Amino acid sequence: MNDTKLGKSGMVSNYLGGRSKPKQGCLTIAMRCEGGGEAQPEHAKRLRSKLREQKEKWEAKGTFPQVGDAILRQGEALAEDAEKWNGLYGGACIHLSDTGASLVKLPKAPEEGTWAGHRFRFRPAAEALSSRREFLALSLNTECPQLFHYDGKAAFLYRTFQLPRGLRDRLRSDGSIDANPEDRDRLEACFRDIAVSLNGLDDAHRLPLLLIGRKSLVSRFEESCQYPQGEILATHESDAPADEEGVARVCGAFCLRQYEAATRDGLDELEKRRVSENGALSTDVAKIVQAAESGRVALCAIDREAEVWLKRVGFDELREAAPGDGPEAFEALDCIFAEGVQKGATALVVDAERVPGGGPVAALLD
Numbered sequence: 001m002n003d004t005k006l007g008k009s010g011m012v013s014n015y016l017g018g019r020s021k022p023k024q025g026c027l028t029i030a031m032r033c034e035g036g037g038e039a040q041p042e043h044a045k046r047l048r049s050k051l052r053e054q055k056e057k058w059e060a061k062g063t064f065p066q067v068g069d070a071i072l073r074q075g076e077a078l079a080e081d082a083e084k085w086n087g088l089y090g091g092a093c094i095h096l097s098d099t100g101a102s103l104v105k106l107p108k109a110p111e112e113g114t115w116a117g118h119r120f121r122f123r124p125a126a127e128a129l130s131s132r133r134e135f136l137a138l139s140l141n142t143e144c145p146q147l148f149h150y151d152g153k154a155a156f157l158y159r160t161f162q163l164p165r166g167l168r169d170r171l172r173s174d175g176s177i178d179a180n181p182e183d184r185d186r187l188e189a190c191f192r193d194i195a196v197s198l199n200g201l202d203d204a205h206r207l208p209l210l211l212i213g214r215k216s217l218v219s220r221f222e223e224s225c226q227y228p229q230g231e232i233l234a235t236h237e238s239d240a241p242a243d244e245e246g247v248a249r250v251c252g253a254f255c256l257r258q259y260e261a262a263t264r265d266g267l268d269e270l271e272k273r274r275v276s277e278n279g280a281l282s283t284d285v286a287k288i289v290q291a292a293e294s295g296r297v298a299l300c301a302i303d304r305e306a307e308v309w310l311k312r313v314g315f316d317e318l319r320e321a322a323p324g325d326g327p328e329a330f331e332a333l334d335c336i337f338a339e340g341v342q343k344g345a346t347a348l349v350v351d352a353e354r355v356p357g358g359g360p361v362a363a364l365l366d
Contacts, residue, residue: 011152012129013342019095019102019120025064027054027071027116029094030124032109033085040085043092047079050114063116070098078103087154088249093125104128105153107256111305118327122338123304126349130341131259135233136203137251138194140213140221141240142171145194148247149203150210152255155248158201161194163187171217188224195225204228212250213240266348270301270356273364283359285332286310286318291365292336295343300336300363303352308332308360333360 019026029050033043051072058068078084078094078101089105096102104125115121122129132152139146147158163171167186198204208231211218215236222232235254241247274281282288285308291297311321311329321329340347356362 011132011134015102015129016122016338017342019097024067024098025071025116025118026120027075027094027096027114028121028124029075029092029096029115030106030110030113030121031092031094032112033089033091033106034109036088036090036105037086040082043085044079044082047075047094051075051079054114054116058116067098071096074098074101077101087245088252093128095120107131107252117323117331119330119334119338121331121334123302123334123349126304126337126347127256127259130347130349131255133208133255133258135208135210135251136198136201137210137212137247138221139240139242139247140211140217141242142168143242144168145190146242146247147194147198148244148251149207150248150251153248155244155251157244158203159197161190161197163190184220187220191221191224194221195227199228208233210235210251210254212237212247214238263348263350266299266346267301267350267354267356270299270362270364274356274362280364281357282363282365283357283361285336285359285361288336288361288363288365289318289332289339290316291363292340292343292345295345296366297336297340297343297345297347298364298366299346299348300340300361301348301350301355302333302337303355303360304349306333306352306360336361336363 029047031046031050033039035042055072058064064071074096075094084103087105089107090109091106093104093106093110094101106125106128110124113124134152135150136158137148137150137155139148144163145161148155149158164186167183170183205228207229209227209229211221211232211234213236218234218236235250237250241250270281288297288300289310308331309321309323309329310318310332311325313319323329337347337349
């Protein structure tokens with residue numbers, strides 16, 4: 001089995017690239033969503049309240065006179081679309097422009113905030129975006145194995161496979177077939193049939209496979225079968241889910257665990273390089289911005305809450321700035337995350353105390 005790698009997902013890059021620089025202004029809202037989709041009416045009510053507050057601020061300052069109303073209408077439409085709020089999550093990061101609205105569901109409740117400007121704020125959604133992964137998921141439940149397609153957000157039933165009735169009954173009753181060689185042979189034959197079926201699917205040659213089920217069944221499948229794409233992942237569940245919502249929950253939790261493990265590994269690497277190689281780790285924010293924009297950041301850790309504002313002077317000079325210094329001013333840490341990930345960097349957004357070196361950002365540059 002292979003570990004999930006983070007930070008270089010095409011899904012994340014595509015999301016960031018499509019939203020990084022709205023033409024005439026945008027709005028980002030991070031909000032807690034206790035109860036997930038079941039509390040959608042409450043989330044919609046709170047979103048409308050935040051939109052009203054923002055409208056008052058814009059009207060008082062004359063901000064975004066051409067697109068402000070259109071941005072707020074996109075937010076109102078999102079609040080009314082109950083289906084988009086379905087699912088299990090603890091928070092939301094909402095990106096609004098005059099042409100569209102996106103809702104990123106967060107596994108944990110975020111620090112709430114609202115940011116208006118000429119760039120979206122992506123760091124509140126970094127964990128959810130960076131942990132997304134697409135794969136096929138085979139739920140080895142003892143009623144009938146089922147194949148799902150997980151797209152990073154939801155699971156969709158792809159195919160159902162049948163187990164012989166007697167074998168199914170024994171698996172349900174005691175979960176073990178090791179004492180009966182005939183049952184073992186029948187199960188392995190069923191698994192080989194599933195593998196043959198997988199071999200005929202285009203997605204099985206493109207996507208990894210996540211096995212979900214009891215450890216004994218997962219191990220038996222791995223021993224009995226070869227998978228076309230070659231990458232098999234596994235998560236052990238005593239009761240493998242048999243529905244799309246349950247599989248999506250297991251897949252999301254698996255991705256988050258893999259993301260957290262890879263984050264720890266990345267931070268360990270940064271700290272090791274900081275201690276062992278003097279000068280290997282850059283903490284110069286302006287220098288890291290320029291490196292991120294030119295694809296020269298290999299690995300970086302970024303404070304999820306801090307703000308560092310810069311503005312461009314001339315072709316390649318960056319100077320300190322304040323949030324109100326016009327469209328040339330930008331929040332540098334979010335820029336490092338967005339530009340870095342789109343150009344192949346592994347970008348870790350973490351609490352301040354976890355950034356090596358004590359500053360708001362630390363990076364290994366190519």
